[in-house]
Amino acid sequence: MTIFRIFCKQVASLSFIRDIRFECQNCGACCRQSNLVVTVTGKDILRIATALGLDASETLHALDFYLIENEHSLPEGMRDIPPIMTEKGLAYVAIRKLEDGSCIFLEDNKCIIYPVRPAVCRTFPFTFKMKDNGLRWGISAISHICPGLGKGDYVDKKFLLELGRGTINELSYYAEFVERWNTTIDSPTVEKYLQTLLDSIKQ
Numbered sequence: 703m704t705i706f707r708i709f710c711k712q713v714a715s716l717s718f719i720r721d722i723r724f725e726c727q728n729c730g731a732c733c734r735q736s737n738l739v740v741t742v743t744g745k746d747i748l749r750i751a752t753a754l755g756l757d758a759s760e761t762l763h764a765l766d767f768y769l770i771e772n773e774h775s776l777p778e779g780m781r782d783i784p785p786i787m788t789e790k791g792l793a794y795v796a797i798r799k800l801e802d803g804s805c806i807f808l809e810d811n812k813c814i815i816y817p818v819r820p821a822v823c824r825t826f827p828f829t830f831k832m833k834d835n836g837l838r839w840g841i842s843a844i845s846h847i848c849p850g851l852g853k854g855d856y857v858d859k860k861f862l863l864e865l866g867r868g869t870i871n872e873l874s875y876y877a878e879f880v881e882r883w884n885t886t887i888d889s890p891t892v893e894k895y896l897q898t899l900l901d902s903i904k905q
């Protein structure tokens with residue numbers, strides 16, 4: 703069954719900073735936050751479907767569609783992965799959450815798709831943005847959600863920027879797909895979106 707949800711404002715915020723310590727504590731708090739929406743790119747969806755051997759209809763069961771009621775209420779991070787046109791209006795595509803807010807792929811406090819986890823999870827708690835012709839990075843979560851912030855060594859900015867460049871490239875590719883989808887498709891449905899997406903990336 704396709705699940706459409708109403709988007710609620712996230713507590714995450716984007717704040718650009720220069721130096722910060724971070725060491726993941728493997729607590730799984732980010733995977734259990736009901737107010738952190740794990741939006742996905744096309745390649746995220748394809749990687750997960752391929753790794754788990756899911757067809758389009760099975761993949762659909764791993765996704766939620768967050769309808770946008772008021773675009774002005776969206777936090778920065780959500781604007782970076784564009785929403786798609788569906789049979790119910792514009793919606794963000796995200797990994798499905800259980801009723802308690804935890805990720806559908808969290809089992810025994812472990813991510814069962816860790817090697818192919820979405821870009822948002824790979825880069826958490828950081829986020830990236832092109833600004834003034836340069837790649838900028840910031841924190842996408844406030845520290846009471848992520849106890850890893852402020853712990854361990856200072857983050858390696860070279861590594862972080864490489865991660866950021868890969869993420870931005872992936873987002874650009876997906877944004878082009880979404881632009882085509884949103885402007886050319888007749889009678890959009892989430893089923894059609896998923897099939898078209900998977901077919902187009904495989905080509």
Ligand code: SF4
Nearest residue numbers: 726727730732848850
């Ligand atoms: S909340 Fe932070 S410390 Fe905990 S698992 Fe997620 S990234 Fe690691």
